[in-house]
Amino acid sequence: MAETEISVPSEQFTKIKELELMPEVLEEKAEEDGVCTVMEGPRPGELEAQCTYEALQAKMLEGGQELVLVPTEESQKQILTLQTVHFVSEDVELQDISWLAPEHQEGVQVVVQQAGSGLQPLLWLEEGSLQSLHQCLAVSGQEEVYALQEMQAVQVHVLEGNAAAVGGDSEFVVSLAENTGLIKLEKGLEEAQLVAEGGFSGGTEEQLFLLEAGPGNEGREEIILTMSRLNVEEQEDKPASDPACVEKATSPKDHKKAKGGERTFQCDVCGFTSSRISSFNRHKKTHSNEKPHTCHLCLKAFRSVTLLRNHVNTHTGTKPYKCGDCDMAFVTSGELVRHRRYKHTHEKPFKCSMCKYASVEASKLTRHIRSHTGERPFQCGLCSYASKDTYKLKRHVRTHSGEKPYECHVCHARFTQSGTMKTHVLQKHSENVPKYQCPHCATIIARKSDLRVHLRNLHTYKATEMKCRHCSAVFHERYALIQHQKTHKNEKRFQCKHCSYSCKQERHLTVHTRTHTGEKPFACLSCNKCFRQKQLLNVHFKKHHDTDFIPTVYECPKCGRGFSRWTNMRKHSEKCEPGQEKSATSGEGRRMRRRKPAVPKEAGKEDAAAEEASAAQGGQSPGEAAPVEPGETTAGTEDLDEDVTCEMILDMMDKL
DNA sequence: AGGTCAGACGCCCTCTGCTGGCTACCC
DNA sequence: AGGGTAGCCAGCAGAGGGCGTCTGACCT
Missing domain, CATH: 3.30.160.60 (Classic Zinc Finger)
Known part of the structure; x- marks a missing residue:
């Protein structure tokens, strides 16, 4: 899929801001429009262009936006659609259009045609550059066309041979060859207009097209070809073709009287008009390549001394217009005025009619208005994203390019x-990274946006009730629920019926209750001895029936005496006489050494509760608990007392 | 003809806010 | 061990500010 950029050519864009959006009218117009067909002519130089607009409009409405504007000619309302097609390729050459003689091109003013078709091309595609020989780009016009200066907007479309192909992929590639600058084809257009003016009979609809080619993004070897069509919907009785209403196009070299009787001078290149000959002559210089004023530093040439002077100032750093309120300086007075508006006077002449926004520059207001209208003229060629300005599109493209x-x-x-x-x-x-304190709780969060998420998730009122999982309390704020549930955390909600024992977990109460009932559901398969807890059975089995079981022995660092439990060893060590120390490798005197290889991991895990109980007996925290080795074999070790250990286990569980 | 002003376009920047993946922690 | 949760973090888009530059209009 080709990259498609919906944009507005610069010369028309300035007028777009005057457009008044009327989407409801546009919808109606879209439904009314017919079908657009473009057929190649029977012989070279002739091409029938016959447009009704259903297919074309459908394409336009996909990504474009129709605009209704009220032009200076008060009798008309013009419906315009904006869309641009972006060509990128090396397979096409841009040709001169001076060949476009009106007498040979009745009905067709500008044609882009594949080479070899017999038609004189404006833009032609070399063999193999396109899949379809019928693919072409066409522009047509009909009788009573408007003068160029009256065209107030553009729209763009590519036709592929016929109407049926219009809705297809309209992207193809144009090579810029050696043309790296702006290429404007308005001259051809004007010639087209002249043709239309002189020749068509009774068209059903006024149609005008602008064709403009400009450089692609960042000066790459590509061009953006913009083709424009103007639909005119007559609102009043006076037809758009009324000479009194619409000033006709003038010859490039002539001038004629406008509606009010003023003489106007029209540029034969771009359609520019002026009532003053001096302005007209001055304008004509803009189309001339004559640049007699050359920079002596970089040899760049300019049309006027003023431009050259400003340019030289960029070399020398000369900025004659200095701001009186700050240290800024500028090359031109206009820059200084604008700077002062931004920084000092805060004068914002361009005010939004829909909100309080005001800006220093009109372009900023135009951009701002898009946030109201939702208009997104800049379409990404790789995904569906479209942005409201060029910079955002450029920034977005990085997500594709990486x-x-x-x-x-x-x-x-x-x-x-x-x-x-x-x-x-x-x-x-x-350093000194700012933190954000939640106003409702003690949470401190590094980023403001994350604080917002925190507030949204934890401190937002929710209509649906959230129930405590421990009691019947209900809450509408998640944070309150969590805080409430924490109050249940240390509750010993499970009370023994037979004594004062209470605990936090039901399973602990179950085990405890067996001390009253005498129930011992865990029986040793080897000796039939019964236990109240599975862990105790496991300890018993390993100690008395598992020949592979090798217990860990904790050795006193002072005297070398061995213990099965680290806590017992520590108690001994505290009382052990100084000077009996054998190992000083541990600063805390708690280095443990096994006399036999370590107990298999699984066995140790199974006895976790017993280990914790043993640790609790010695006052050691769970995190520091050393493994309890059940089968003591050395002197000074203690046998496991089931009842005592059971109580210890239960107590430890509750403490945990 | 030259100077100035203003409109317009383009580019870049900052600030802001949302989103989703990741991860540590808790249960 | 596994699921849920919440903060951390990068990615990304919206909105707007500021400035460089070009061009046409107007004035002298």
Whole structure:
């Protein structure tokens, strides 16, 4: 799929801001429009162009936006659709259109035609550049066309041979060859208009097209070809073709009287008109390549001394217009005025009619208005994203290209946006990082946006009740629920019926109750001895029936005496006489050494509760608990007392 | 003809906020 | 061990500010 950019050519764009959006009218118009067909002519130089607009409009409405504007000619309302097709290729050459003689092109003003078809091409595609020989780009016009200066917007479309192909992939590629600058074809258009003016009979609809080619993004070898069509919907009785209403196109070299009787001068290249000959002559210089004023530093040429002077100032750093309120200086007075508006006077002449926004520049207001209208003229060619300005599209494209132009100067991590990198540096490589305190709880969060998430998740009122899983309390705020449930955490809610014992977990109460009932459900398969807990049975089995079981022995660092439990060893060690120390490798005197290889891991896990109980007996925290080795074999070790151990286990469980 | 002003376009920047993946922690 | 949760973090988009530059209009 080709990249398609919906944009507005610069010369028309300035007028777009005057458009008044009327989407309801546009919808109606779209339904009314007919079918567009373009057929190749029977012989070279002739091409029938016959357009009704159903297919074309459908395509336009996909990504474009129709606009209704009220032009200076008060009798008309013009419906315009904006869309641009982006060509990227090396297979097409841009040709001169001076061949376009009106007498040979009745009905067709500008044609883009594949080479070899017999038609004189404006843009032609070399063999193999397109899949379809019928693919072409056409522009047509009909009688009573408007003068160029009256065209107030553009729209773009590519036709592929016939109407049926219009809705297809309209992207193909144009090579810029050696033309790296802006290529404007308005001259051809005007010639087309002249043809139309002189020749068509009674068309059903006014149609005008602009064709303009400009450089692609960042000067790459590509062009953006913009073709424009103008629909005119007559609102009043006076037809759009009324000469009194619409000023006709004039010859490039002539001038004629406009509606009010003023003489106007029209440029034969771009359609520019002026009532003053001086302005007209001055304008004509813009189309001339004559640039007699050359910079002596870089040899760049300019049309006027003023432009040259401003340019030279960029070399020399000369900025004659200095701001009186700050240290800024500028090359032109206009820059200074604008700067002062931004920084000092805060004068914002461009005010939004839909909100309080005001801006220094009109372009900013135009951009702002898109946030109201939702207009997104800049379409990504690789996905469905469209942006409201060119910069956002460019920034978005990085998500496809993988480009990460911003690098952290500390850790060299790369980022797609400067703001992301800035946040990274602040959070990772800076001191005194600001924190955000939740106003409703003690939580401190590193980022404001995450605090917002925290507030949303934990402190937002929710209509649906959230129930405590321990009691019947209900809450509408998650944070309150969590805090409430924590109050259940240390409750010993399970009370023994037979004594004062209570605990936090039901399973503990079950085990405890067996001390009253005498129940011992865990029987040893080897000796039939019964136990109240599975862990105790496991300990028993390993100690008395497992020949592979090798217990760990904890050795006193002072005298070398061995113990099966670390806590017992520590108690002994505290009383052991100084000077009997054998090992001083541990600063805390708790180095443990096994006399036999370690107990298999599984066996140790099975006895976890007994280990914890043993640790609790010695006052050791669970995290520091050393493994309890059941089968003591050395002097001074203790036998396992089931009843005592059971109580210890239960107590420890509750403590945990 | 030259200077100035203003409109317009383009580019880059910052600030802001949302989102989803990751991970540590808790149960 | 596994699921749920919440903070951390990068990615990404919206909105707007600021400035460089070009061009046409207007004035002298």
